[in-house]
Amino acid sequence: MMVFSRRTSLFFDALILLVLGGLVLHLVAHSAENVTSPWEWQALWRAFFHTSPEHGGLVPGPLGLGLINTLRLACVTIITAGIVGHILGLLRSSRVRLARMVGMVWVNLTRNMPPLVLVFIVHFFLGDTLSAHIPWEAITRLPLAEYLLPPASRMPVFFSAVITLSLYEGAYVGEIIRAGINSVPAGQWEAAASLGFSRFQRMRLIIFPQALRFIMPPLTAQGASLIKDSAIVSVISVQELTFQGTEYMTSSGLMGEVWLAVAGCYLVMCLVLSGVGQVMERRVTRFVRG
Template identity: 50%
Template sequence: MIPKRVKATPADLILLGGIGTVGTWLLYQAFLSADYHWNWQAMPQYLLRFDAQSGHWVPGLILQGLLVTLRLSVWAMLLALVMGALMGLLRTSCSRYWRMIGGGYVALIRNIPVLVWIFIFYYFIGDRLLPALGISTGNMRPDMPMAGALRLFVAAPSRAPVFISGVLALAAYEGAYITEIIRAGIQSIDKGQWEASAGLGFSRGQQLRYIIFPQALRRIMPPLAGQFISTIKDSAIVSVISIQELTFQGTELMAATFLTFEVWFTILVIYFVICLACALLVEHIERRLKRPSRAH
């Protein structure tokens, strides 16, 4: 079915004109009226710079922070998917005991401010959990085995413990929201699907694996992808525990150079481009999922 074209009304044009006027005025105030000397020519070196010693172009401080943000977001989302899938299954379990555990996890995380949660996890949970797992600053040395892979996929060995702590804290926080996405997806499947599969002799595990979850996956994929975008933005909060991601590098660079507006506008554009690219990818996935499959 071809969607109908929506025509712009006079009210829409007036609204767009008002938004354009306000935006133009804000840009005028920022770039012309404000008593601020812009220095954009200083910014490229903080994205890419030429290292005379190695003879190669190397990432600047902002690009280094971006790479840390992407690593942090990817690892946190992968762990959050595991936590969310497990707790989502508990939330839809037939056992009241398991439902209480899943519900308690969601209620605890979702009703704590994320900043408070990061501090609690870093100083009270991660500070005890990571050394018990053998992950500490004393054990992470530059000459340790797999140091190169650790530096590439996680962080420098000396920074790995705080990075892992930030990943776990962020994953636990995002996992609570993924739990509810998966719970809602499973419960959105008609009860007749459960009854029909039970009548065929399927166990509950087989029902979830072969009947329910494949149908729920089509419904939960778009919100899961949207949650990944939120994870990228929420990753900025771990700058408070000195993880050198994009926001942390922006704060340090602003304090050192006093290029306040240039630094934060650059970081704003970077976040916008990344999140917009993910949003367009989500939109493409939604169209693919809504497209009827062709019979072969």
């Protein structure tokens, strides 16, 4: 059996990346040759941010507004999906059979439903009903609401989007947390019980801190998946990045430029979140190891 040294392995990795990079550049150059009109990147910058004498500074354009709304949606949904996922993870790890069954039904029903169907079900049957009884004007005047929430007129569809993504992504987060809890050796439970800790104290002080080491990597990946999956709510006219990209492409005719810029925005957001997750993972590991 052939064994490669580290230097040889790095050489082959670099060679593969070089070949793939050359292939991508060739495809981009070939696509550019088939485009009848020249690329107009300078017109695209104004779609993100441009100066306005009326406002005395930079104001967001269509794609800038879409990027801001995507960040708002991601920030709110990461919190709500985390709460839903923690509840589901605890239900799935409970000793009570009824609680485990409720968690199992919730997870299987959500994970085996197309997200597009879930968007329409939540928006037309649940979102509209709940939105009629929620004082959006008062909520949008709360502290930090200006940064995390859209205007009151856009809150009903934003609320439906948050519910949909929280239910869908929360089911995956719940399974991640359940798997992390189950990965802690049974001896840790027994040792904590021998010290007189209650089950809640065992979970909070002993089990969950150790489970965080196993939870953080897939949880970060799920956060990046949430950012990408947020594009699905454009079908109910949530003015996030994909929706605004479609609108701006139709009005400007810049098809290639718009979608490359939109793809780049999603890539940057996911990479930043992955970097933050890696930092948190290292800190959690150091904390658990003491």
